[in-house]
Amino acid sequence: MLFKNIGASVSRTFDILLFCILLLAGCGAAPKQSPAGVLPEVTFDADSAYAFVAGQVAFGPRVPGTDAHHDCVQYIGRTLERFGAKVEVQTGEVMRYDGEWQHVANICAYLPADSAYACEPHVLLCSHYDSRPWADQEDDYDQRMTAIPGANDGASGVGVLMEIARQWPQLRERKRPVDIVLFDCEDMGTPAFYTGQQRNHTWCLGAQLWARQYSQKVNANAIQEHKANANQEYAFGILLDMVGDPNASFPREYYSEQYAAKYVDKIWRAAEQMGFAHRFVSDKAYPITDDHYYVNTIAKIPCVDVIHYVPGSETGFAWWWHTHNDDMNNINPNTLQEVGKVLMQVISE
Numbered sequence: 001m002l003f004k005n006i007g008a009s010v011s012r013t014f015d016i017l018l019f020c021i022l023l024l025a026g027c028g029a030a031p032k033q034s035p036a037g038v039l040p041e042v043t044f045d046a047d048s049a050y051a052f053v054a055g056q057v058a059f060g061p062r063v064p065g066t067d068a069h070h071d072c073v074q075y076i077g078r079t080l081e082r083f084g085a086k087v088e089v090q091t092g093e094v095m096r097y098d099g100e101w102q103h104v105a106n107i108c109a110y111l112p113a114d115s116a117y118a119c120e121p122h123v124l125l126c127s128h129y130d131s132r133p134w135a136d137q138e139d140d141y142d143q144r145m146t147a148i149p150g151a152n153d154g155a156s157g158v159g160v161l162m163e164i165a166r167q168w169p170q171l172r173e174r175k176r177p178v179d180i181v182l183f184d185c186e187d188m189g190t191p192a193f194y195t196g197q198q199r200n201h202t203w204c205l206g207a208q209l210w211a212r213q214y215s216q217k218v219n220a221n222a223i224q225e226h227k228a229n230a231n232q233e234y235a236f237g238i239l240l241d242m243v244g245d246p247n248a249s250f251p252r253e254y255y256s257e258q259y260a261a262k263y264v265d266k267i268w269r270a271a272e273q274m275g276f277a278h279r280f281v282s283d284k285a286y287p288i289t290d291d292h293y294y295v296n297t298i299a300k301i302p303c304v305d306v307i308h309y310v311p312g313s314e315t316g317f318a319w320w321w322h323t324h325n326d327d328m329n330n331i332n333p334n335t336l337q338e339v340g341k342v343l344m345q346v347i348s349e
Ligand SMILES: [Zn+2]
Pocket: 132, 153, 187, 322
């Protein structure tokens, strides 16, 4: 396989960084802009996105440490490479809810901009690909100890981002580099039935690792360049979580508004212009501990969570959340397409 552990390619990363800095030094003329108010046409294939979701679910639950998880990393990595992305797997160890060390593997794919735009700040698109090892929202106690299929909770967001990667080389213009980061171990948080010592920050382990490493990298660069503030690589980020339900709707989530209100406005405005206001609704959602929380607070990248939240429901989420019913029966190609088109629009502006 061509994609590799990021630890083994640190010097390569610095070479690329140096190249970007040199390019930046030569970045004089501003790239041409589209006329104001004119939306560039975006394409996004619903069936293709659906097939990418089904492709992941077919491995079985992608629980860290299982063959299904390993094989799914290969599937996602090789597919993204086939679309021309440069793929790396970032690995590390993170402490989990019971105090044991957990191996984490985040899949990072880089989609290059056209050369005129190579110096533009990157956009981060992210989702998680792991499946929750327990169905702890099942009514039946005996059902709770086995892993969920994770069709919506995991595979749906990844499927949308894989289709974006497929469309990327075919866009008329690529106006900014796009980095797709697929986090591991989002859904390893303390199970509802755990009676041992409670720890904080047990969810989003892959995102925590990624955000810490990114933060260390930009701070080290700032010290090297004698700058008071770190130079951010990213303009903003968008996280997708549970974006495939036929009735999905995405309210404006609390942390997204707190840390990235400007980009919530940008995404929700694009959705409205495209006729998807029924999906990207103006309701507010309570704070949700999701990968974006750590991207915002540790990496300091403004990041918006597009998440299917159900106000008034017992858990805040859909009826299938963290149960064995989170399967392909609740994945709708149209929902995937609407989310994908909005993202394509936002990254094309
Ligand atoms: Zn979950």
